[in-house]
Amino acid sequence: MSHALGIDLDGWQRLVDGLREAVLVVDPVGTIRVRNSAAATKFPRLGPGEHFSGIETARHHEIGEGWSAWYISDTSLEQAHLRLASSTERAATLKTIVQLAADLLGDHCVAVVPCSRDRLEWWRAGSADVTVTRTPRRASAISGVLVGASSHTRIAELGEGGWGLPDGWKPGVSIAVPLGVGGALVVVRRGDFTAADVERVRLFGRHAAVALESASRLSEQGRMIDVLRSSLLPSPLPELRGVAMGSVYLPAHHRAQVGGDFYDVHPRTDGTATFALGDVCGHGLEAAVHSGRVRQSLQALSLVETNPVRLLHLLNTSLRATGSKLFTTLVVGELVPLGAGGLRLTLASGGHPVPLVLRADGRVEDVPTSGAIVGILNDVRFHPESVTLAPGETLVLYSDGFTEARAHNDRRELFGDDRLRKLLHECAGMAADAMARRFREAVLEWLGPGDHDDLALLTVQAR
Template identity: 55%
Template structure:
């Protein structure tokens, strides 16, 4: 150790450990040296920017100096060429905001071209023993994607070792660069580092400096390595996000309503607007099940609550109904069986719903049999413009063992429409007065205006009236199902 080196001794007024605490939080690289210019303290920024410096060794790096007293001096170190701390801050911010894998890979290349190199490539594993290249060069506006075999990547000596995370870095001389299996521009000096996160190699980062720029300095190589750490974290997060998104998409697809079937003699139309718009699913649901004889069972329901928990439960209810329809088609009996199944499964959320069967009549109308489990009664729009509530008594489904359901029958003449709806319609709150609800009477008045309209136009009229009432305000799940006997003529 050099003469005069004094670690953690005290200077008048402030002890050396206190100076350490003061400089540790500085973004600028700072070293504290003694009267012999031997380093006593290095803050984290100095350790990052100047990895060759060590406490107990003489300071040889250019610095701006400030005397601290008693022989101690604070040295504000120059930033090495090629090592831009602001760049890593920018990289961290930009990469942290990227959640898509392709966007992340493009950003890694673009940031490297802007601050580190003349050319850059990120090489990542691809299916069937191939590797995927994302690469670009200064002066171009596009990051190009290509695929090659691992054997082609192996033409560059040491690259596969970096790609597999077997070595911490590799330097490619002028003679190796032209062997890159893509059009990687003019030959030059290349440096590669693995992209490793959690002990798993995700790929490799290759940066190239064109001749006559000269080889990368030690500080620049350190910057590349640290940038690679940022890139690996961002890529791992993007991959994980992508996997989670794919799982969510698969689950969501099972929860979304299925397309409406073509039912003989019947026009069907729906509107479906979950409260959790980003999730695209909610507690409301509808289904229409067509049988081989041309008859059908239809259902519209509402699980207590909204969001993903309600959506998952609505999926459970829909699957249960679909299974029960194999052995029972009578609406009230279906509700008894559904209630028993949900209670036995330990359901903690109640459901309201209307179940109906339809059979085409000889005159072109529809014979409907309905049962309700605590749901708002459907509304029947007659040809003359009057609106009638179709009431079927019944309790909520899924939480009580002792519950009763009744059936009611109704005939829908050609051109008439039965409207099923969730309480998100009638309980929609006015934009101008959040205490005022849309209500049944307003719904009946809007429905009366739809006289003579086809089913899809009726749904659109009611939907627009409700959203005009709501304005931009939040709302509960909103669902509509129109069952219309095909108009004569």
């Protein structure tokens, strides 16, 4: 063999012993000459000198002059590992672990994992579904595995814990293997485990622990992202006496679900309110975080200042103090319901597209606000504008994502100001929320499946 293959039997032995997969090296007449440790564990009767006629599910490779190497995998474990690797949520991964363990390893399987308040969770696969219970941290039978002092433990008596054994069911020997930090997978049988069985449980446990750690990390990251995202999303529009409102919020990055455009309405106890719509330069997470900073600042400042011009001056000073290099355009307004019906609005703008008013007769008017962008310059000026809405009339604030939306069939053509005004004219007689939906439908139809900028719109209507 040494001359034919360029390596002696001892060399082959050292080579294949490092593989987890079971390997047999067979001579030209079908006699096993080399068996690695994984094959010895799985197939104790297939030793050197025994005749080997092949295994249908095994891979084999011709290695010269009639010699062959056979690689024998546990396909059921391989498929289980693939299922575990595809799971990204902690609870779903624990369910998969105990279900697969019950199918592949033993009569009854329990995943024991740490949870809050120094307690343990016991995940068990029942006849219909996986159940979970929580108990104080007491599991003396598997304490060595839980604290990481043992790679596996044979258990003759399970002792106390949330084992959930079926009524009248008497276990034989159990095997516990680590399942990540502070956890264990316990496989219970009516009988005993062979050495090959123990190795199989340990191998499954290693893969299960990796899958659980990865899924737990992803779940925690997902929870953190949800908390952060919720603070960046627009708040639900409040109910205000004599006012109807609608809104559109479509970030450019759909997966992130947040962007640099924003709107807010902050009601006060006297029935008035401060409202704003703005656009932070840039896209994605950085712009979304800055828009959150702008919104929080506005909300705090509006508690002590109601005048839109002074609000913008205070906001500009506050944002410059943070040292951010991002600028913001926005319109800030104060809303005051009138006793005889209608609304009086006072507006101030910081470099934002002019608001539009839809009159009761269908006319569309500009509200000629003007002012510098916010958050960059020290010496800025803002000018107030007032407008009165009769019942049924509507103020529309929007970001430039609407007017700069590019047509799906000609990316050079923009939606533009004229189309926006025409669309608003066609909305005469609509309620505020229906008007917002119409704008959303129209711009998405115009965009088609193409990319777009952040989009935000707010309609404020006198009832």
